[in-house]
Structure formats: C-alpha cells, structure tokens
Amino acid sequence: MNLNTPIRKAIGHRAIELVLGDITQQHVDAIINAANCRLAGGGGVDGAIHRAGGPSIMAETRRLYPDGCPTGSAVITSAGNLAAMYIVHAVGPVWNGGQRGEETLLASAYESSLRLADEHDCQSVAMPALSTGAYRYPLEDAARVAIATSAAFLSQLDASRPLVLVRFVLFSPDALAAFQQALA
Ligand code: ADP
DSSP states (O other): OOSSSSSEEEEEEEEEEEEOOGGGGOOEEEEEEEEOTTTOOSSSHHEEEEEETTHHHHHHHHOOOOOOOOTTOOOEEETTTTEEEEEEEOOOOSSSSSSSSSSHHHHHHHHHHHHHHHHHHOOOOOOOOOTSSSOOOHHHHHHHHHHHHHHHHHHHHHHTTTOOOOEEESSSHHHHHHHHHHHH
16 A cells, blocks of 8 residues: 555545645645643644644634633634644543543544534645544544544535545554545
C-alpha cells in the first residue's frame, strides 16, 4: 500500500478521505482540533495546532469560551496562521473502559464538529482521530465511530450544502490502517 495516496470513499457527490500526515499542514476550510473541556491547551494535536497557528487562536478561544466546552461538543474559532479559515475545537471523551458513554460522546464530538463546519459554510474539513492519544480510546473502536458518524452526517446533508470533503488526517500507519478497515 502506498501510504501517500489518499484513500477515498464517495458518499453521493461528497467524500471521506484518509491520509497519513500532519493536520496543521492541511489546506481545508476547517481543521478539527482534539481539545480538552477547559480549552486550556495541551500536547498532541492541540499543541501542534496552537504552535503552528500562533497565539491568536488561544486568545480568541479564551475570549469567546471562558467556560470551556463540555465533553461531546465543539466550539469554533478562526485559524491564526494556518491555511484554514476555522479551527473547530472538539472535546472527545477520556476512555474509561467503554461503560461510561464514551461511544456516544465520541460520536457527538464528531457530529458537533461537522455541524459547526456546515453552519459556517465549509466545503472541506480535516479531522484527527479524536480521543485516541492522551485520552486512550482504542484505535479500532474510535475509527469505527469516526467513520460511521461522518458517513451518516454526509448522507443526511441537504444536497444544497457546500460540504463535500471530510478528510481524516492520521498520524501513524496504525491509525491509518484502523481507519481504512473502518471505511471498508
Ligand atoms: P486526545 O487527548 O483527544 O486523545 P491527542 O492529541 O493526544 O488527543 O491525540 C489524538 C490523535 O491525534 C492521536 O491519534 C495522535 O497520534 C494524533 N496526532 C497528534 N499530533 C497530530 C498531528 N500533528 N496531526 C494529526 N494527528 C495528530
């Protein structure tokens, strides 16, 4: 398998794409961030986005959302120096064995993110594998939820809406393989 070739699945005239890479380098309308519920900044993909995007993203986040963002939902800011219009800060669940509503919360974090991107007339979004880093959600399970939620969202969108591309940007070959299996 050539890991540099995007894997793509059409859903009507829209598509889900899988690529291996760094989400901060994506040229899309909205980049989804894996934030924490205090929107306090952290490591992983959040650290990378704030480093690459510059301090204006955190300044705006603090000003607009001083109370943070509940797990399973998302908020939106501009994207600082990144080649995107928006950052959607999504809060996925911490994995606690699977009996604490993790699946519902993860699906809700993806759905809230896509809804916000759609409400802001985005044509394309890049998403990371929410909750699969510091939050320890098992990769295969997380991939299934991510793909199923995104496919369902794209399927029910009104034909007139501009969102045509959901690109998952995976940071390791293992993550790419898990998403590829979920997409198949
Ligand atoms: P969470 O706390 O939601 O688990 P993390 O940022 O720790 O968030 O990890 C989420 C996923 O993002 C992990 O699979 C991690 O490998 C991946 N990741 C980390 N940095 C990047 C990046 N620059 N681009 C894309 N994915 C990334």
